[in-house]
Amino acid sequence: xxxxxxxxxxxxxxxxxxxxxxxxxxxxxxxxxxxxxxxxxxxxxxxxxxxxxxxxxxxxxxxxxxxxxxxxxxxxxxxxxxxxxxxxxxxxxxxxxxxxxxxxxxxxxxxxxxxxxxxxxxxxxxxxxxxxxxxxxxxxxxxxxxxxxxxxxxxxxxxxx
Amino acid sequence: xxxxxxxxxxxxxxxxxxxxxxxxxxxxxxxxxxxxxxxxxxxxxxxxxxxxxxxxxxxxxxxxxxxxxxxxxxxxxxxxxxxxxxxxxxxxxxxxxxxx
Numbered sequence: 001x002x003x004x005x006x007x008x009x010x011x012x013x014x015x016x017x018x019x020x021x022x023x024x025x026x027x028x029x030x031x032x033x034x035x036x037x038x039x040x041x042x043x044x045x046x047x048x049x050x051x052x053x054x055x056x057x058x059x060x061x062x063x064x065x066x067x068x069x070x071x072x073x074x075x076x077x078x079x080x081x082x083x084x085x086x087x088x089x090x091x092x093x094x095x096x097x098x099x100x101x102x103x104x105x106x107x108x109x110x111x112x113x114x115x116x117x118x119x120x121x122x123x124x125x126x127x128x129x130x131x132x133x134x135x136x137x138x139x140x141x142x143x144x145x146x147x148x149x150x151x152x153x154x155x156x157x158x159x160x161x
Numbered sequence: 162x163x164x165x166x167x168x169x170x171x172x173x174x175x176x177x178x179x180x181x182x183x184x185x186x187x188x189x190x191x192x193x194x195x196x197x198x199x200x201x202x203x204x205x206x207x208x209x210x211x212x213x214x215x216x217x218x219x220x221x222x223x224x225x226x227x228x229x230x231x232x233x234x235x236x237x238x239x240x241x242x243x244x245x246x247x248x249x250x251x252x253x254x255x256x257x258x259x260x261x
Binding site for chain 1: 182218221
């Protein structure tokens with residue numbers, strides 16, 4: 001059962017990702033990005049990481065992609081002024097580099113075996129316990145990062161040109 | 162129970178597709194989305210490795226990556242808006258002021 005669901009959601013995630021990088025219109029890309037993010041959230045559920053799946057949907061699909069859609073509509077680039085994409089050497093090199101990377105990871109992943117403990121590490125309890133004990137400093141620094149991001153975003157976007 | 166290497170391979174594929182998007186596309190918006198794809202691919206590896214090894218650090222780091230991704234999207238899109246106001250373009254190859 002798990003294998004079937006993994007293949008299903010994995011295929012959805014990969015197809016969505018391919019559509020994100022190949023669509024001409026940024027709005028189509030953003031919608032396919034939502035598809036991929038939901039499929040990845042489903043994969044998190046398969047690994048018993050329910051909390052992370054919920055955060056994935058809320059933060060990514062609910063905040064980050066909405067921000068993208070908002071900006072796409074705000075700047076509203078006309079169809080004929082979208083950048084012209086051509087099959088350049090750079091594109092071939094990019095595909096080659098990604099292919100090599102995936103091949104290399106496949107070889108490494110085959111070699112590296114992990115114990116198969118039936119553990120729940122992505123639940124609210126497990127993540128919360130780790131986050132507020134061992135990783136408390138990292139958690140606190142995260143709040144500084146978010147503050148910096150908020151201030152930076154406002155300062156950059158609000159400036160009169 | 163499926164093999165952990167399947168998750169790692171899927172993670173690598175998502176990351177690789179993100180790399181293609183960042184290297185090959187010219188639209189800044191799609192490049193930013195490809196960066197999100199790459200971060201998501203890494204998250205798959207974090208969550209899978211964490212749950213197979215029984216270490217909650219996997220979940221915690223996936224959480225941190227999500228935070229960084231949100232901050233990155235906010236600042237990146239703000240930069241994009243400032244850029245579009247100034248240059249009226251979202252083509253990354255036309256942004257070569259710093260190129261000597």
